[in-house]
Amino acid sequence: MRLVLACVGRLKAGAERDLVTRYLDRARAGGRQIGFTQVDMVEIGESTARRPEDRMAEEGAALVAAFPADAALVILDPRGQNLSSEAFTGWIRERRDGGVPAIYFVIGGADGLSGQVRSRATLLLAYGAATFPHQLVRVMAAEQLYRAVTILCGHPYHRA
Structure with missing residues (x-):
C-alpha cells in the first residue's frame, strides 16, 4: 500500500519542511515491514486565478489528476x-488489510477544496475545530502517519 500526503501549495525550505520530511522518512522506513511500499508527498501548485471558485476548481482538477481511481482519500x-x-491507525489498517492500494491524505489550498475533490472523499478528518x-497541518498529518506506522509495528513511540 502507498501512503501519500497530497497538498496544494509548495512548502518552502525551513523548519516545517524539515519536520514533514523527517516524519515521512521515518514512516517510510518503518512502514516497509508492515506493507507500506511507499510513503510520499505530492505538492500541487496553487492556482493564480482571480476568483476563489476558479482557484478551487483548478487546484481540484490538478489534485484529482494525481489520484489513482482506486485510492482512498482522506x-x-x-x-x-x-x-x-488509535482509531486513525485502525482505519488505515482496515484499508491496508482490505487491499486498498493507496491512501491519499489531502490538504487543500487557502480557499479550500472543490466539490470535485470532496465528492471523492472516503473520510473527512479533523484535527479539532480550530x-x-x-x-502546520502538513507537519501534523506527517506525524500522525508516522505514529500510525509505529502503532502498527508495536513500536513504543506511541504511549497512550
Whole structure:
C-alpha cells in the first residue's frame, strides 16, 4: 500500500519542511515491514486565478489528476471526524488489510477544496475545530502517519 500526503501549495525550505520530511522518512522506513511500499508527498501548485471558485476548481482538477481511481482519500477538514491516533491507525489498517492500494491524505489550498475533490472523499478528518496554518497541518498529518506506522509495528513511540 502507498501512503501519500497530497497538498496544494509548495512548502518552502525551513523548519516545517524539515519536520514533514523527517516524519515521512521515518514512516517510510518503518512502514516497509508492515506493507507500506511507499510513503510520499505530492505538492500541487496553487492556482493564480482571480476568483476563489476558479482557484478551487483548478487546484481540484490538478489534485484529482494525481489520484489513482482506486485510492482512498482522506480529506483534512475542520468539519470532519475527530479520531484518536488509535482509531486513525485502525482505519488505515482496515484499508491496508482490505487491499486498498493507496491512501491519499489531502490538504487543500487557502480557499479550500472543490466539490470535485470532496465528492471523492472516503473520510473527512479533523484535527479539532480550530483553524491551523497549512504548513502546520502538513507537519501534523506527517506525524500522525508516522505514529500510525509505529502503532502498527508495536513500536513504543506511541504511549497512550
